[in-house]
Amino acid sequence: MGLETKLIQKMGQSLLMTPQLQQAIKLLQLGRLEYKEAIERELLENPVLEELRDEGDSRSLPSPDPASSVEPTVTAPLSNGTADTEPFHEALPTEPKADWDDYYDSFTDYQGSASAKGASSYDDRQPPEVVSTRGRSLEHHLLEQVRLYDLPLKDSVIAQNIAGNLTKDGLLESSYEEIASTCNCPVEDVARIADIMRFFEPVGSCTRDLKECLLTQLESIGLADGLESRIISLHTDKLEKRKFDAIAKAEGVSLEDIAAAMHTIRSLEPRPGRPFSDETTRYVVPDAYVQKVGHDWVITLNEDGLPRLRMNPVYSEMLKKGDADTASHKAYLTERYRAASWLIKSIHQRQQTIFRVTESIMKFQRDFLENGVEGLRPLVLKDVAEDINMHESTVSRVTTEKYVHTPRGVFELKFFFTSGIRTDSGTDISSSAVKDRIKAIIAAESSRNPVSDQHIVEVLKAEKIEIARRTVAKYRETLGIPSSSQRKQYF
Secondary structure (H helix, E strand, C coil), rough: CCCCCCCCCCCCCCCCCCCHHHHHHHHCCCCCCHHHHHHHHHHHCCCCEEEEEEEEEEECCCCCCCEEHHHCCEEEEECCCCCCCCCCCCCCCCCCCHHHHHHHCCCCCCCEECCCCCCEECCCCCCCCCCCCCCCHHHHHHHHHHHHCCCHHHHHHHHHHCCCEEEECCEECCCCHHHHHHCCCHHHHHHHHHHHHHCCCCCCCCCHHHHHHHHHHHHHHCCCCHHHHHHHCHHHHHCCCCCCHHHHHHEEEEEHHHHHHHHHCCCCCCCCHHHHCCCCCCCCCEEEEEEEEEEEEEEEEEECCCCEECHHHHHHHHHCCCCCHHHHHHHHHHHEEEEEEEHHHHHHHHHHHHHHHHHHHHHHCHHHHHHHHHHHCCHHHHHHHHHHHHHHHHHHHHHCCCCEEEECCEEEHHHHHHCEEEEEEEEEHHHHHHHHCCCCHHHCEEEECCCHHHHHHHHHHHHHHHCCCHHHHHHHCCCCCCHHHHHCCCC
């Protein structure tokens, strides 16, 4: 059988991920902050795109076609089932020819339009409570005390290495041997400097583990030889299991003495570096609002703070009139114009998709809007996908890191997708509603006699909710609630 090369025509279908489609998918799954950064990055890279900051930016500039600007505000009542999701485009006045002087004069300061006093107006800046400030780090705080201690140069170098090798909790991350190797000094010198620094403010930092941290704090208040120190040094395993009777028997003291010692131990700080944590609070900005107007629930997309885009009219005029100097310049502008046009279309599609998915979710979860968490119904991605005729993967991308503001609070869209538990009446109840009920039962318990998982099962069974004890334990652990033996207050 001979081998030969042939040309064969073949017809078939295949799905190709074009760069434009990849960009649309990427924009769809980005959270609000990442989405804003992506748009601002495109504004820097593409000269054809420009941002509309206020009405004054566009009064003297010609406008391209109506689809070349992004100024979306999508609002519709939930009860209608369908809504006109086409963005509103305000027609801009046109001029016969763009003038470069007028074009440059029309620009305003990047930070806002200048006021009468010469200051800039920051319309899109964050409120004061959102602006985060970073205080001094634990390392800087400790090094200030090192300078006040007036250590020799060699010891100061060791202290700097110790302060620079702390975890966010304030505990020493590296061993004495590693620091000694770095500083080219004996291990005894590292231990000596660390023994000095562990009493610096905050007391207990620069220690190697939690036990040493707590013992240092007890030593600083004169309890180095007290019952509290012996409990931490000798009975850590019993303390973790809350076996206070065994500790009292081993130490030969009464439970009242153990109670007093435990009161002191609870006042200690297991994470001395906590006040110096550089973790900033990230405030959630909702992507949509759900408000009740009359008897209808109205959904509005939140566009505050997001850039509004349009095509640069000067470059549009240059392409129309053929004013580009060379063919390469024209090809570049044409490619940038197409990229900007596709970006604007992708933004429109993203906003409409978020609106449609949010509208469908709120339609299924209307009881939640009326009654709270107990009104949540079981919901899966397939239900929403079939309702709005989209693929499940698209719905999954939309609900990732997207938040909605409701009268019940701000929730991620994924919060509304929950599994169901069958009740005796034959209906399904959301697992989130069951978790909320478990939390309420535990919140009402006695601290001296906490309810067990089996007792919670019996309470829910009386409410016609059939659930296994292991499921209750799983939900309780998901909520971050310890077991009944760990919740029990002995003193």
